[in-house]
Amino acid sequence: MRRTASPLSLILLGTGVFLLVLAPLLVQYVQPRAKVTPIDVDTVTVFTGTGSYFDTRRIETVTGRPLTITRQVRGDVADSVRSGKAVWDVSTSVDSQDTLPAAATHDSLQWTLERWVTDRRTNEPVHCCQETPVFDGEAYLKFPFDVQKRSYRWWDGTLGSTVTLRFDGTQKVRGHEGYRFTGRVEPARTGTRLVPGRLVGQPGRPQVLAEEWYSNHGIELVVDRRTGRIVNAAIGPRKVLRAPGSTRDAVVLLDSRRMEFTPATQRAQVALAAADNRKLRLLGETVPLGAAVLGTLLAAAGAALLVRGGRGGRGGRGARGQGRDSGPAPAM
Template sequence: MRRSGSPFAFILLGVGVFLLVLAPMLVWYVKPRAAVNPIDIDVTAVYKGTGSYFDVGETETLSGEQITVTQRVRGDVAESERSGNAVWDVVTTVDTEKSLPAADPHDALDFSTARWVTDRRTNKPVHCCDEQPYHEGEAYLKFPFDVEKRSYQWWDSTGDTTVTLSYQGTQEIKGYKGYVFTGKVAPMQAGTRQVPGALVGLPDTPQVIAEEWYSNHGVKLVVDQATGRTLYAQLGPKRTLRAPGSDEDAVTLLDVDKLSFTDATQQFAVDRAEQDSGQLRTVGVTAPIGAASAGLLSTIAAVVLLVRGRRRGGESDEDRAVPSEPAPTAELTAARR
């Protein structure tokens, strides 16, 4: 009779093969499906800075004033599930100390709404689902997953244009390291506005279609490498009015050199980035390495047990039997008689 391999060895082999197959599946199949823009997002980012703004009541530009920008992003879950994209509604208000707190956001210095639609995996814009305004680029509210050390095209909603943000190294925000990207926006015409002629240096013209110009002193974003979440944002918006065809600014509507995330917004962003990147790291790195290591060890152990079992099973019962006494010869038998 030959011994067969131990049942435990076969179980160990099965577990090892399963873990070896699981490891690449986690990297190539599970992680890409986990790294998607959420559809149930509901976050608020607050920026603060000191600068100038045009006070309609005073009909003049006031300087050294505190400016607060509040941006709330909420996901349209039903539309996102229907379209398969991330559909986010964004409400942005610009306030001064006079308008904060405001019961109605329409009472703010500036108020705007938008609907951003992006591919959940690539973060690229998708032009559907009542998107407004039309936008392009690779990044806006966030960057793509697995951010690279290169330049990105960031969408500037005020200028309705893409801005090249260049990689500038790393920086820690609340003890958490992110990638730094910076860029600027040169003065550009961003629209028109009907105003009294006197406001833009044309006192003899009751009303005039003035040119609205926009620039940005500097854009600085610190981004989580794994998730693309913005950990810190600093902007320098400047909006002015010019007389038609003029090369000179006549009125400053808004000018803030450094408008940046508050401490609370930074901490919230860091906490969420740590949580989300940790989950992605588990699925894409920790679990695959653990599964591959355990699978390799299990497979090796199973093979060793099976080989030992075969060697032992290869010995016949005859080989293992105790030798018997030789049969007595005829002479011995006769002598005994």
């Protein structure tokens, strides 16, 4: 006897099987490809605090003044697409109340321009695309995806080297929980600067190639676990001048015990981290789970209709056959 299958049962079964196949593909193929560093970024983060800085107009260090660090990160989309890497241009300025807003970069107390190039999946530095300076480490503007409870090598641009940041528990920022990493930088020579001798305690010399020294009272970062985005940051930079070969700080160029993301920056970073989390959770958890559950239900319904339809077909044909064999037709 030939079984007949209804179109509905075949549609339900086919759709269910498709969804069951799709679910693991979303987890294994689609979600990992969504975990890539964006290239079309344009963000501004602002640190504020109080401290000391060298006032070039007064030719002396002033203390207890408000300080602001402004960092703007812009993705170079064209170079990123061409290279397949994340190419970000980073502008960082340090300002006092007198230099805000800075009409030009030379108005700031300090200003740097960097180009940061990384692998979009691993966050590892990539040396191409006119990268400057040559970076190292595992993290700088962000951490890798799926942050772990371990130490990371953090790139400190002022130091020109990496700093070990240790995992230091969890912390909530504006209600968003992240991993906390801490570290510090011991005094290290970072360069030289030509200055009047009297500035570094050598009045008998008109010009001296003074040594620049940098340290950091403390680095504290709170990082979103899934995306590696930094939702809060606090640093304590200190830059001084020393006479050649001296171990004594002669001039304080910049010193703050703690400069931290402003509340507005924290809120913006948390909102971005939350949005990225929703996207990754949707692709990696919600949609695959929904596809698996719906696929199971549809496949089961389709199979049930297919079996029921086959049984119904056999019963109908058997009944009709028995009617024909029951005896001769009544006489008319």
